[in-house]
Amino acid sequence: MKNCIRVLALAAVALVLFSGVGCDKLKARDQLNKGVSSYKNARYEEAIAHFQQAVTLDPKLLNARLYLATALTNQYIPGVDTDDNNRVGQQAVDEFKKVLETNPGHDQKITSLKGIASLYFNMKKLDLAKEYNHKVAELDPNDPEAYYSIGVIDWTQTYVPRMEERAKLGLKPEEPLKDKKVCAALKDKNWANVMDGIDALGKAMQLRDEYDDAMAYMNLMYREKADLECDDPAARAADLKTADEWVDKTMAAKKAKAEKQPGTEGGITLDQPK
Numbered sequence: 001m002k003n004c005i006r007v008l009a010l011a012a013v014a015l016v017l018f019s020g021v022g023c024d025k026l027k028a029r030d031q032l033n034k035g036v037s038s039y040k041n042a043r044y045e046e047a048i049a050h051f052q053q054a055v056t057l058d059p060k061l062l063n064a065r066l067y068l069a070t071a072l073t074n075q076y077i078p079g080v081d082t083d084d085n086n087r088v089g090q091q092a093v094d095e096f097k098k099v100l101e102t103n104p105g106h107d108q109k110i111t112s113l114k115g116i117a118s119l120y121f122n123m124k125k126l127d128l129a130k131e132y133n134h135k136v137a138e139l140d141p142n143d144p145e146a147y148y149s150i151g152v153i154d155w156t157q158t159y160v161p162r163m164e165e166r167a168k169l170g171l172k173p174e175e176p177l178k179d180k181k182v183c184a185a186l187k188d189k190n191w192a193n194v195m196d197g198i199d200a201l202g203k204a205m206q207l208r209d210e211y212d213d214a215m216a217y218m219n220l221m222y223r224e225k226a227d228l229e230c231d232d233p234a235a236r237a238a239d240l241k242t243a244d245e246w247v248d249k250t251m252a253a254k255k256a257k258a259e260k261q262p263g264t265e266g267g268i269t270l271d272q273p274k
Contacts, residue, residue: 028058069095154197183230219246
């Protein structure tokens with residue numbers, strides 16, 4: 001008889017606990033819905049509070065965590081180097097990473113990887129941004145934007161140090177790098193990124209017809225390559241000619257796009273959770 005009473009007592013406790021868990025999940029969904037409403041009305045701080053409540057009540061509610069990460073991303077201001085702003089950016093990265101830790105579905109994984117890559121790029125953590133764009137490309141090799149983003153990062157990593165050295169030498173824009181030692185050092189530093197960028201942008205254009213943004217960066221990348229051809233004037237001239245050709249292709253693609261879709265603009269956007 002005592003055993004029977006003990007079993008019934010344990011069952012009652014389990015029922016109470018189960019009911020509490022179920023209640024938390026319902027509350028979490030309510031907070032998620034309230035957060036979505038605030039998010040759609042651009043009340044991001046209010047939305048963040050709701051999403052934080054939702055993930056606290058139900059840590060497995062992935063859409064709530066995705067929305068939390070995305071709302072935090074919207075609060076992050078690229079280029080503003082303050083402790084508060086950097087903390088918001090890192091919080092967004094951390095939330096996206098928590099989604100990845102749960103073995104999410106394909107779309108949720110892609111959204112999280114792209115979110116992290118975009119945040120790292122804006123936070124000027126370029127090696128990490130490239131790493132996560134490569135992860136996107138591995139998961140979805142038919143995504144042209146992943147390859148385009150890799151190309152943009154490669155260009156950024158080559159352009160900045162090259163222009164710093166040119167400024168030190170006092171060179172005019174049209175002047176080649178005359179200092180052989182500086183040029184050799186830059187070539188050692190930048191050549192791999194230049195070739196990687198050209199390859200990535202080429203893949204992007206293979207996957208998307210008339211990809212004018214990728215064409216524009218291909219022009220810029222060939223100008224990077226040209227400035228590293230210090231010991232080969234003919235190769236430098238050929239690279240500059242190729243760059244000019246990409247300018248013409250870019251303008252033609254933009255004109256064709258404008259004629260097909262007047263009044264619209266292209267661009268890379270971060271997919272938002274639905």
